[in-house]
Every structure is written in structure tokens, then in C-alpha cells.
Amino acid sequence: MLRVIVRRLLQLAVTLIALSALIFVWLRNLPGGPIEALLGERATPERRALLVKALGYDQPILVQYAKFMQRVLTGDFGNSIRTGDPVAEVIGRAFPATIELALVAMIIAIGLGVPLGYLAARHHGRLLDNLSIAGTLLGISIPIFFLGYLLKDVFTQNIHWFPPSGRLSTGVDNTEVTGFFVLDGLLTREFDATADALWHLILPALTLATIPLAVIVRITRASVLDVLNEDYVRTAEAKGLRHRVIRGRHILRNALLPVVTIIGLQTGALLSGAVLTEKVYNWGGLGTLITDSISGGRDYPVLQALILLAALVFVVVNLLVDLSYAFIDPRVRVR
Amino acid sequence: MSLLDVRDLSVVFQRRGERPFTAVDKVSFSVEPGQTVGLVGESGCGKSVTSLAIMGLLPQRGNKVTGEVLFEGANLLELRPDDMRDRRGRDIGMIFQDPLSSLNPVIPIGVQVAEVLERHQGMDRRKALREARQLLDAVGIPDPERRLKEYPHQISGGMRQRALIAIALACKPRLLIADEPTTALDVTIQAQILTLLKQLVDETGTALIMITHDLGVVAGLCDTVNVLYGGKVVERAARHELFARPRHPYTHGLLNSVPRLDSVRGERLHAIRGSVADNIPWTEGCAFAPRCNYVVDACLEGAPPLEPTATGGDLRCNNPVPVEVTVP
Numbered sequence: 001m002l003r004v005i006v007r008r009l010l011q012l013a014v015t016l017i018a019l020s021a022l023i024f025v026w027l028r029n030l031p032g033g034p035i036e037a038l039l040g041e042r043a044t045p046e047r048r049a050l051l052v053k054a055l056g057y058d059q060p061i062l063v064q065y066a067k068f069m070q071r072v073l074t075g076d077f078g079n080s081i082r083t084g085d086p087v088a089e090v091i092g093r094a095f096p097a098t099i100e101l102a103l104v105a106m107i108i109a110i111g112l113g114v115p116l117g118y119l120a121a122r123h124h125g126r127l128l129d130n131l132s133i134a135g136t137l138l139g140i141s142i143p144i145f146f147l148g149y150l151l152k153d154v155f156t157q158n159i160h161w162f163p164p165s166g167r168l169s170t171g172v173d174n175t176e177v178t179g180f181f182v183l184d185g186l187l188t189r190e191f192d193a194t195a196d197a198l199w200h201l202i203l204p205a206l207t208l209a210t211i212p213l214a215v216i217v218r219i220t221r222a223s224v225l226d227v228l229n230e231d232y233v234r235t236a237e238a239k240g241l242r243h244r245v246i247r248g249r250h251i252l253r254n255a256l257l258p259v260v261t262i263i264g265l266q267t268g269a270l271l272s273g274a275v276l277t278e279k280v281y282n283w284g285g286l287g288t289l290i291t292d293s294i295s296g297g298r299d300y301p302v303l304q305a306l307i308l309l310a311a312l313v314f315v316v317v318n319l320l321v322d323l324s325y326a327f328i329d330p331r332v333r334v335r
Numbered sequence: 336m337s338l339l340d341v342r343d344l345s346v347v348f349q350r351r352g353e354r355p356f357t358a359v360d361k362v363s364f365s366v367e368p369g370q371t372v373g374l375v376g377e378s379g380c381g382k383s384v385t386s387l388a389i390m391g392l393l394p395q396r397g398n399k400v401t402g403e404v405l406f407e408g409a410n411l412l413e414l415r416p417d418d419m420r421d422r423r424g425r426d427i428g429m430i431f432q433d434p435l436s437s438l439n440p441v442i443p444i445g446v447q448v449a450e451v452l453e454r455h456q457g458m459d460r461r462k463a464l465r466e467a468r469q470l471l472d473a474v475g476i477p478d479p480e481r482r483l484k485e486y487p488h489q490i491s492g493g494m495r496q497r498a499l500i501a502i503a504l505a506c507k508p509r510l511l512i513a514d515e516p517t518t519a520l521d522v523t524i525q526a527q528i529l530t531l532l533k534q535l536v537d538e539t540g541t542a543l544i545m546i547t548h549d550l551g552v553v554a555g556l557c558d559t560v561n562v563l564y565g566g567k568v569v570e571r572a573a574r575h576e577l578f579a580r581p582r583h584p585y586t587h588g589l590l591n592s593v594p595r596l597d598s599v600r601g602e603r604l605h606a607i608r609g610s611v612a613d614n615i616p617w618t619e620g621c622a623f624a625p626r627c628n629y630v631v632d633a634c635l636e637g638a639p640p641l642e643p644t645a646t647g648g649d650l651r652c653n654n655p656v657p658v659e660v661t662v663p
Contacts, residue, residue: 231436237392238431239451239502240423249450253441329441330486 001326008322012315016308020072023307024065027300028057034081037297055081068304078301082293087305090289095309096179097167098278098285102270104201105208106263113213114259117220118252124225132217139214144273148207148280155203162203165282172196204281208273212266219262223255230254257328264321271310286310336408337365338542339389339510344402346384346393346566358384360566361402363641364559366510371536371543373557373574375550375589381566382546386512388412389544390429391419406510425455428503428541432515434495438487444471444498445483448505455506470501475531493524500531507539514546529555550593554578562586565622568641572648582644582655584629621653629654 035043035051052058056067071078077087120132156164167181168174174193177184182201185194227233228251236250271286278287290306293299325332346359359381366372374382387393388400391411404411406426411419423429431437439447448470449463458466464483471479474497476490487495496516503511513532517525533556536543545556553560553574560577562570562585570583581587588607609626621627624634633639633653641651 231431231433232439234392235431235437235499235502236439238390238423238429239454240420240425241450241454242420245450245454249442250439254439331440331488 005319005323008319012312012319015315016311017069019311020069020304020308021065023304024068025061027298027303028061028064030298033298034300038081077305080293080302081299082296082302087301090302091286091305091309093179094284094286094289097283098274098287100180100182101201101204101208101277101283101285102267102274104205105270105273106212106266108205108209109212109216109266110263112209113216114220114252114256117217117259118224118247118255120217120221121224121228129221132221136214136217139210139217142210144207144210144276145280147210148204148277151203151207152280163200167197167200167283168193169196169200204277204283207280208270208277211269211273212263215262215266215269216259219259220255223258224251227251227255253328257325260321260324260328264318267317268314271313337405338368338370338407339366339544340403340405341365341385341389342403342405344385344388344404345400346381346388347399347401348397349399350397358566359388362561362563362566362568363402364561364568364571366542366544368509369536369540369542370559371545371557373553373560374544374546374563375548375553375560376563377548380563382563383514385563386429386514386544386546390423390427390512391416392423392429421455424451424503424508425506426508427510427512428506428508429512430496430499430503430514430516433519434492434499435487435519437499438495440487443484443486444490448483448498448502451502451505467501467505470505471498474498474501474504474535475527476501492520493527496520496524496528497531500528500535504535504539504541508541510542510544511536512544512546515548516545517549517552518547525552532556550578550589562589567622567638567651568649569623569651570648571641571650572644572646576646576648580646580658582648582650582658583623583652584627584654584656585623587656588626588628621651629656 034055035048035057039047039051049058056064059067068078075088077091079086080090083090116132120129123129152164155161163169172193174181174184174190174197175188177187181197182194185191185197232254233246233250236246241250274285275287275290277283278285279291282288286306286309289302293302293306342363343361344359344363345357345361347355347357349355362381362385364372364374374385376382384393389404389411391414393400400412402412406422411422414422438444445464445467448467449458449460452458452463452466453460456463468479468483471482476482476494476497482490482494482498487498490498496519500516516532517528520528529552532543535541543556545552547553557574560572560574561568562577562583564585570577570581570586572582577586578590581590585607588605591605592607594604607626619637621630621634621638624630627634629652631654639651639653641649644650
């Protein structure tokens with residue numbers, strides 16, 4: 001088991017190094033850039049040359065990359081070109097907001113998706129099943145930004161159930177400990193802040209959860225249908241076991257393996273979905289940071305770190321998924 | 336009173352837009368306490384469907400089950416699903432054909448045995464596991480303590496079937512249904528499993544319904560044999576009677592097609608011509624008629640009724656094999 005983990009971590013390191021080189025070269029070949037953004041279009045060539053030299057962009061790209069990697073290995077991602085703050089600090093502020101949103105979205109997607117998929121399979125070919133197929137098709141096809149604005153319009157403008165944007169109402173006093181507002185409220189016993197944070201989370205999380213939810217319903221349904229035909233389910237029935245035990249121990253445990261895989265792969269969709277969702281709800285997380293860093297003059301240091309972070313999250317989640325197989329299915333356990 | 340009395344059991348599969356298919360057609364037989372009864376026939380003759388109908392394990396939709404399945408006088412077909420659930424595993428145990436796919440791959444063997452004890456005997460997990468250890472020991476699994484924690488893929492095919500037998504017999508049911516329990520095993524293991532079954536049935540006094548296509552299994556185990564063809568019982572007889580004087584041409588063909596060690600070298604094996612798929616589509620005639628060597632005109636017009644024979648069995652045939660032919 002340990003060997004598997006070590007091997008996967010080495011693979012992860014190789015992936016990240018290759019990716020960092022790719023991003024580095026790619027970003028610097030995009031039209032526009034920080035020089036134009038900082039100095040404007042009508043800057044004199046002398047001033048431009050000065051800034052290019054100051055930022056080190058006059059050196060060969062290999063040298064730039066080597067210097068970047070050297071600093072990264074010591075944990076220094078440089079400073080944001082836009083604000084001058086250290087990149088780690090800029091990302092550290094936005095990170096908890098996105099993770100909180102993504103976690104709640106995933107809890108909704110799994111919490112609703114697995115039971116719905118199970119029920120659809122159990123009602124195979126009947127009304128509930130057909131509804132689930134139609135519903136999930138809609139859920140997968142509807143664009144996130146459209147759904148986001150639709151929900152926002154209905155639930156914040158027409159009926160005022162939820163706040164339209166932001167993570168907290170103005171005037172709610174919360175003490176930041178971790179940056180996860182729901183958790184902070186619980187830690188500091190400011191439960192009104194927790195409630196308010198949750199209230200703000202519902203619409204964006206629902207928007208972000210739509211696609212993973214639809215995918216999880218479909219995969220669970222298909223997987224449960226497969227398992228229902230297995231001989232061991234018939235054996236469990238022949239033992240006279242209770243529904244609850246057959247469902248949990250014999251059906252779901254076997255059916256969840258493909259679902260867990262999909263949950264890992266959906267992390268990627270979740271990260272890209274967060275960019276759109278955060279824009280709609282003015283969320284102020286990594287998604288907002290990415291769009292701002294691109295449109296606000298190609299903030300190279302921030303973008304590099306952000307994309308690497310996204311890749312890291314994706315790979316780590318999928319590593320955890322692979323490791324969780326071993327707990328679900330003894331046949332993949334490595335000795 | 337018989338332990339199990341199956342009366343006119345019929346199972347009709349009906350899918351929307353398809354012609355209904357009668358898999359089991361008015362099958363009747365009974366099982367006395369402690370008796371071993373064989374249901375014999377080739378694939379598709381309805382023997383497995385019969386056993387699933389008795390257990391109430393047929394899919395809830397797409398089929399119609401009629402007739403009576405009286406277990407100690409109570410009609411199992413009329414029980415509420417929850418009451419039937421209480422009886423399965425407690426009053427009637429069942430073993431299936433493929434031991435690997437019949438065990439849950441992600442649950443340790445011990446838990447799979449223990450859970451049936453927890454369900455029906457109200458034991459807690461610890462007590463049930465201790466009992467499971469003894470059960471595994473009783474069905475001849477070596478080192479049961481270690482096997483409790485192992486998973487199905489870690490033990491051999493023979494041991495898996497032994498574990499399934501332990502599960503089926505855990506609550507000391509009065510009836511055990513074994514659906515082709517040795518088909519998926521290799522020959523030496525087959526013999527071991529059959530010996531084990533015979534020994535356990537003798538020890539516990541459990542009645543056994545043995546479902547098989549293998550007449551060798553019947554010869555070693557069964558008191559009474561029901562031969563099924565096309566969803567109907569075509570011949571029923573005591574074991575020695577059936578082997579000595581098979582009267583139905585189908586039974587006769589089955590027995591003749593068993594390879595014999597004392598046959599002349601180079602002699603061709605006997606086969607029953609055609610296949611089950613040759614079932615005639617109408618219900619009036621005898622389903623075996625197209626494959627039968629003894630077919631007469633009457634066979635195509637009306638299905639003969641199941642009638643008692645002089646030797647105490649039952650026979651459904653217009654033109655049975657003459658006794659002098661059947662005596663070897």
C-alpha cells in the first residue's frame with residue numbers, strides 16, 4: 001500500500017513539473033501581458049524596457065523558468081504583478097471560499113445523487129426512473145452560467161428567499177479563523193454567522209452541484225442496475241435479510257465503486273464550474289481570482305500558481321479516490 | 336402432512352409486447368421431512384424457475400405465479416413479502432450454482448455466514464461469528480478461524496461452495512434447495528460436495544430438493560426423482576425404479592446418453608436428437624414429441640395427463656418405453 005502511495009506521489013511530481021513548464025511557456029506567448037496592463041498602451045519604449053528588465057522578462061525563457069522553479073521549490077511563488085502582494089497570500093485568501101463552495105456542492109451532489117440513482121434503478125422502467133433520466137439529461141446539458149442567473153433571478157429577485165451574492169450579509173460580524181465561514185462560525189460560537197454563511201452558500205452550491213449531481217445519479221443508477229442482477233444479491237435475498245441490510249451491505253457497497261471514480265473525475269468539472277459560478281454570485285474565490293488575473297493584465301505569477309494548484313487538487317483527489325478503492329473492494333487491495 | 340407440497344405450480348413470464356411464455360406448467364410434487372427429492376432435466380426445462388418460485392425469489396414484475404406451495408400447510412405464495420422474508424434462510428435454505436458469483440466479493444466470509452444468524456437467531460455479531468466458525472468447521476473448511484476474515488476471491492471454488500452450504504444450513508432449515516450445486520465445480524470437488532451434502536442431510540434431518548441435469552448426482556443422493564421437460568413433470572419414480580425401468584422416452588434417452596465405462600470401444604454415444612428449442616409452440620401436444628423416438632399420432636393432438644404407474648410412480652406419456660426394452 002505504501003509503495004503504491006509513494007509511486008503515485010512521484011507520478012504527481014512529474015505531472016506537476018511538466019505542467020508548470022507548459023503553463024510557463026504558454027502564458028508568456030499569449031498576446032498582451034503585464035507590461036501593457038501596468039503601463040498602458042502609450043508608454044514610451046524606454047519605460048517599457050525598464051519594466052521588462054525589472055521583472056526579468058528580458059532573459060531567455062529557459063533562464064526565467066529555472067529561476068521560477070528555484071523559487072517555487074523554496075515555497076516562494078513571487079508577488080502578484082497587479083497588487084504586489086505575495087502570491088501565496090493572494091491565493092490563501094481566495095482558496096477557502098472556493099473549497100467551501102465546492103465541498104458543499106459535492107455534499108449536495110453525492111447526498112442527493114446516490115439515493116436518487118438508487119431509487120431510479122429500483123423503479124427501473126417506471127415513472128421515477130424516466131423522470132430521473134430526463135432530469136439528469138437536462139442537468140448535464142444546461143449551461144452553468146445560465147442556470148446560475150436563472151436561479152438568481154427567481155430566488156433573489158422574484159421571491160426573496162436567498163441573498164443574491166457574496167459570502168456573508170453586510171453587518172454580520174464574523175471572526176476569521178480558517179477562512180471557511182461556516183466552520184469559523186462554529187469555532188467561534190458565532191452561530192448567526194454560520195447560518196448566514198450557509199444561507200449564502202445554498203444557491204451557488206446548487207448551481208455548481210447540478211452537473212456532478214446529474215452525472216452521479218446516472219452512474220449510480222446504471223451501477224445499481226448491474227448489481228441488482230448479481231447472484232450475490234439473490235443469495236442475500238435467499239438468506240431472508242432485511243431490505244436495509246441488502247441495500248447497504250450488498251447492493252450499494254458494490255455499486256459505489258464506479259460512483260467513487262466519477263466523483264474523482266468530477267472534481268475537474270467542479271473547478272471549472274467554480275469559475276463560472278463565482279462570477280455569477282460574486283463569490284470572491286479562486287474562480288474570481290483566475291478571471292481577474294487574466295483580464296487584469298496577465299498576472300503571470302498568480303496564474304501559474306493557480307493552475308498548478310488546480311492540477312494539484314485534481315490529482316490529489318483522484319489519488320484519494322484510488323486509495324479508497326482498497327477500502328471498498330478487497331480485490332484491489334495490494335499486499 | 337408433507338413438509339412441502341407443490342400443487343399445480345405454474346410460472347408464466349410475460350413481457351409487454353411479447354408472447355407470454357410458460358416456464359413452469361402445473362408442476363406438482365411433494366417432499367416429506369428428511370427426504371431427498373430430485374428435479375431433473377436439461378437447461379430450460381423449468382427446474383430453476385420452480386425453485387425460485389418456491390423461495391419467492393422471482394422478479395416482482397413480468398411474471399405470474401399460480402398454484403400452491405404448501406410448506407407445513409401454509410401457502411407460501413400467499414404470504415406477505417415480509418413474512419416470506421422471515422422464512423427464507425430460517426425455514427428454507429438455498430444453495431446456488433456458481434459459488435463465486437453467489438458470494439458477495441467485498442464482504443468477508445465470516446460476516447456472510449454470520450449475518451443470516453444475526454437476522455434469524457437474534458445473535459449479536461460476536462456470537463454469530465463464533466457460531467460461523469463452527470459452521471465453517473462443520474462443512475469441512477480447514478482453518479476456519481482464518482477463513483472468517485478472508486474474502487471469496489481468496490479461497491478455492493470448493494471452499495466457496497462449502498461456505499454457501501454453511502450459510503444455507505446455518506439456521507437449521509427444515510428444507511434445503513440445492514440448485515445445480517456442483518455444476519460449476521471440477522469433478523473431484525463435485526464428489527466431495529455431494530458427499531458433504533449427503534452427510535449433512537443425514538445428520539440434521541433436513542429435507543433436500545436437488546436440482547440437477549446430472550443423473551449421476553441423482554443416483555447418489557435422491558430418494559424420489561421428478562423428471563421435467565418443457566416445464567412439465569413427465570415422469571416421477573423412486574430412484575432405483577427410475578434407473579432400472581425408465582418409462583418416459585425422455586428419461587430413457589437421458590439415461591442412455593450417460594457415457595458408460597463398460598461400453599464397447601468405438602461405440603457412439605447416444606444422444607437425444609434435437610434440442611429443447613424444438614418445443615412445439617402449441618400447448619395441446621406433448622412438448623417432447625418432435626424429439627421422441629416413440630412418437631405416435633396421439634402425441635401431437637393432446638398432451639397426455641400425468642398418470643400413476645403400476646410401480647408407484649407417475650408418467651405422462653401416450654406410448655411409454657416398453658419395460659422389456661428398458662431392462663439392460
